[in-house]
Amino acid sequence: MRKLAIVTLVLGLCGGAFYAVSAAEKAAEPAKEAAPKAPVECFESRKGASEITQRDIKPGWPNVKCSPKTGAALWYGDPYDGTVPMGKMPGLENIPEGHAVIKPRSEKLALMPMCGVSCHNGVGPAFNPPTLPKDKKPKPNPTMEAMVPDLANLQHGRGRIWCMDCHHTTKRNMLVDHFGDPVSFDQPQLLCGKCHGDKLRDWRDGIHGKRIGSFASTGKKRWFTCTECHNPHNVQDGARNRGFAQLQPEPSPQLPRGMKDASHEKLHPIPH
Numbered sequence: 001m002r003k004l005a006i007v008t009l010v011l012g013l014c015g016g017a018f019y020a021v022s023a024a025e026k027a028a029e030p031a032k033e034a035a036p037k038a039p040v041e042c043f044e045s046r047k048g049a050s051e052i053t054q055r056d057i058k059p060g061w062p063n064v065k066c067s068p069k070t071g072a073a074l075w076y077g078d079p080y081d082g083t084v085p086m087g088k089m090p091g092l093e094n095i096p097e098g099h100a101v102i103k104p105r106s107e108k109l110a111l112m113p114m115c116g117v118s119c120h121n122g123v124g125p126a127f128n129p130p131t132l133p134k135d136k137k138p139k140p141n142p143t144m145e146a147m148v149p150d151l152a153n154l155q156h157g158r159g160r161i162w163c164m165d166c167h168h169t170t171k172r173n174m175l176v177d178h179f180g181d182p183v184s185f186d187q188p189q190l191l192c193g194k195c196h197g198d199k200l201r202d203w204r205d206g207i208h209g210k211r212i213g214s215f216a217s218t219g220k221k222r223w224f225t226c227t228e229c230h231n232p233h234n235v236q237d238g239a240r241n242r243g244f245a246q247l248q249p250e251p252s253p254q255l256p257r258g259m260k261d262a263s264h265e266k267l268h269p270i271p272h
């Protein structure tokens with residue numbers, strides 16, 4: 001409850017500031033002419049195979065149709081919504097700038113933004129650095145366990161790895177690589193890859209994990225990062241959820257303007 005209250009407060013404050021700025025910007029902006037309509041690009045479109053056929057389902061209801069065979073609208077929204085460039089990744093230098101994008105993890109983590117600010121801030125006797133672990137012997141940590149229940153019985157590495165193998169010692173809002181350098185929570189592949197090199201290579205090659213977006217090999221793609229699927233704190237918890245992060249469902253796709261529901265989709269245009 002308290003955690004929620006803090007988050008709401010922080011968000012509230014930031015939201016207020018943002019609103020003020022955007023309102024000021026809006027006022028200063030000169031009225032723009034309506035931009036010419038960009039041609040609709042189909043998600044996962046491929047010349048000759050899954051091209052978009054733009055038509056109106058009803059007047060004013062433009063479809064976004066990817067399959068000329070079934071007529072099904074496969075995707076209304078934009079697969080790149082909410083994504084940012086992946087950042088530097090050894091082995092992926094040949095991907096054109098901005099063509100490898102990811103959804104940042106940090107915005108999904110409620111505690112993380114506060115770790116290095118509210119508690120592990122290097123100030124006060126109860127806080128880091130005086131309480132830095134002196135050895136790597138796992139000890140119970142009731143405060144952390146209360147906040148993140150999976151930490152009560154860390155199921156990763158069979159008792160051979162511990163918090164500081166993954167989290168940066170002094171910068172608690174960062175992960176850590178083998179050199180002790182900070183790694184962003186948005187680039188977990190750089191953390192996981194330091195121990196799971198084989199999986200990192202498979203992921204880079206598109207054998208492990210998932211990517212969506214343009215079919216062309218040089219096309220823009222959203223890459224799913226390791227922590228979008230794996231919960232790092234319980235990868236080996238067989239009984240409960242088999243070590244996978246519990247996915248938050250994506251919001252339902254946005255319907256074209258004016259359309260109230262997508263029940264027309266249930267009528268299969270091809271009898272079978």
Ligand code: HEC
Nearest residue numbers: 105109110111112144151154156161162163166188227232
């Ligand atoms: C195998 C690497 C690894 C180990 C070991 C590990 N963590 Fe984490 N931890 C992560 C990663 C990666 C994330 C971000 C997860 C995500 O993006 O969903 C994270 C997230 C967190 C968070 C933020 C959760 C939130 O919802 O904001 C806390 C707190 C945390 N870890 C504490 C700990 C503590 C305490 C330990 C030791 C008992 C520990 N972790 C052990 C990798 C690890």
Ligand code: HEC
Nearest residue numbers: 156157158161165166188191192195196226230232235236
């Ligand atoms: C410090 C080294 C280290 C880091 C960093 C690390 N792991 Fe692990 N991981 C291990 C070890 C050790 C095991 C246990 C292997 C065993 O004993 O079966 C393991 C096990 C796993 C397993 C279960 C494997 C299996 O065979 O069932 C998964 C999945 C996994 N890790 C994913 C990740 C992900 C995702 C990350 C990044 C968030 C990560 N690991 C970071 C060392 C690491």
Ligand code: HEC
Nearest residue numbers: 189192193196199200203208209210224225226228229230
């Ligand atoms: C789209 C989801 C997804 C992403 C992204 C993903 N994984 Fe996995 N991973 C899986 C699934 C599903 C399995 C289980 C496969 C199986 O049981 O055969 C798995 C298995 C593993 C295993 C255990 C393999 C074994 O031999 O049992 C490791 C280690 C692992 N992943 C590490 C990673 C790392 C490191 C990354 C990021 C570079 C990553 N994964 C990204 C879904 C994902």
